[in-house]
Amino acid sequence: MATQLKPGDALGILGGGQLGRMIAQAASGLGLTCHIFAPEADSPAFEVAARRTVASYADTAALAAFADAVEAVTLEFENVPVEALTFLERLVPVRPGASALAVAQDRLAEKRLANSLGLKTAPFAAIANAADLAAALAVIGRPAVLKTNRFGYDGKGQAKILTPGDDIAALAAMRGQPAILEGFVSFEREVSVVAARGFDGAFAAFDVTWNEHRDHILHRSLAPAPVTDKVASTALAASRAIADALGYIGVLGVEFFVTDGGEVLVNEIAPRVHNSGHWTLEGALTSQFEQHVRAVAGWPLGDTRRLSHEVEMLNLIGADADGWLELLADPQARLTLYGKAETRPGRKMGHVTRLRG
């Protein structure tokens, strides 16, 4: 199934949020037709795509019809059920594939993969019950954070354990789902690598990016990250090792903690275009969205060069987007809005990029 797409072919995208929307926009720019598959009838990506399917990821008849209508399938977020991808893979090339997704959906598998490649992570342990938790806390110590193993994002499904009194509440917050205890890392910065691996194994990364979060949601990204060359090259090499180990095709984001001592710890692997790569839309010669399309289509990867000395991206969360008119009037600001009908607190409404120097 080493299919190479050609202009005019249809690219299927699972998921209809802003990431799917921006992938579709990039794909259209290269002459592909986009078909979005998403469960929500008001998906922002529908507005910029030629075709849509509104159906559950469990609807195999809808998935089969979707596979039939497209030349390749990709996804915009990691919480598509692996079963849907496994089903589709029998019918049409799916990039990245179900096996890569299975690892990236699972915090435990993710960290085990990293360690198996010789990459450092925070200390962690699998937690199924109170006995596991007690045993793990005895080794890892407090403070620590308990997270559901799967389906967490933007801080959802997480509970901090600062004192012994937090243990029971944290476990209850997991609602019986398999969890992972992670030791607190005293880190200087969070950075990420957004990179692509092509069908032929080619690898191309954007500059290491420094990310600041607020309320567990990405607030600001700055490229290049103010880190030493050694830290940057360690993060880039780790990302490449992970992409290779997963046999990955497409863009992925790898999040790292850089400790006060300059250690680089793998935090999370996102098997998709990544919020911390939005600066590439105006700030790099090829955007992460075009890069993803190139990889998924079996085309050569694009040049990832940064276009200015420094690029800053700010997320517009909830009411932040109310400032759109001032942002449009700011000659330094490049605004992107996601076309979401309803502004809700914590909802990503758009972002703004500034190129400097």
Place this chain on the structure above:
Amino acid sequence: MATQLKPGDALGILGGGQLGRMIAQAASGLGLTCHIFAPEADSPAFEVAARRTVASYADTAALAAFADAVEAVTLEFENVPVEALTFLERLVPVRPGASALAVAQDRLAEKRLANSLGLKTAPFAAIANAADLAAALAVIGRPAVLKTNRFGYDGKGQAKILTPGDDIAALAAMRGQPAILEGFVSFEREVSVVAARGFDGAFAAFDVTWNEHRDHILHRSLAPAPVTDKVASTALAASRAIADALGYIGVLGVEFFVTDGGEVLVNEIAPRVHNSGHWTLEGALTSQFEQHVRAVAGWPLGDTRRLSHEVEMLNLIGADADGWLELLADPQARLTLYGKAETRPGRKMGHVTRLRG
């Protein structure tokens, strides 16, 4: 009707070709919803827009429903019947308006407007019949070119008159339509100004661009044009005078001849985004498409700064687009394809932009 659009509003676009497609992509990036109105069922712009109407521009019921569904209307090409715009203007803001379109559709009105503003043009005369032609040729001389007054583009509706033997055939080629005789200009270069005029009268131009044609179709644009500061400032001032005189809202393209003696003659006014402005997609801080959306939406105009020393745009005409894979592999090339299903000789299939230095 000084309506200012807001994110989530619907922008109506008359015309479904690549210009409408790229306007829609820019509008989506700023959170607008796009509704394309076009007569052709396979219009490339439909693929990237939320809603479409397939109907004739003479279908007033369809136009009324379209007006009802959008907050403002713009157009991607100048050959939309003025009657359609006049009809729509009673229902919804139309930018640019019918009166600007009426001038730009008519070569005679265009040149008369230019002259009335003190701007130079080639010598010209209105031609209704053989007597008009004989009289005009006696003044203007041969070689000259006879053009239909309306609905010509890419060299269509034009006939050269080199010798007296060409007169009758040239007039016959007009098929009885009102025509204009234009004296041949010995020019050094063709240049254009792509500029925007906002709702508030603000004016912002991109760099003067040098255009080379092949078979009457734009082949290559280079920004900035290699012209003197005096030529550039004359062309920019002329464009602003024309935009002001038309009460124009949106992006327009003005084509000029620069004579061997350094004179700047107005050639044509295009009341829309312009092929010679495609380089701004990657080569300027704001693209002409975003700029058009900003103007039409009643938003502040964006910064038109060029992002590199020199920007070159090559059109991909017909089979040129077959080289898409090599272009994707060229790290200097930025490819845009228009999603046209069928490659035909002379058909604009896409373009490629190169930033240098």
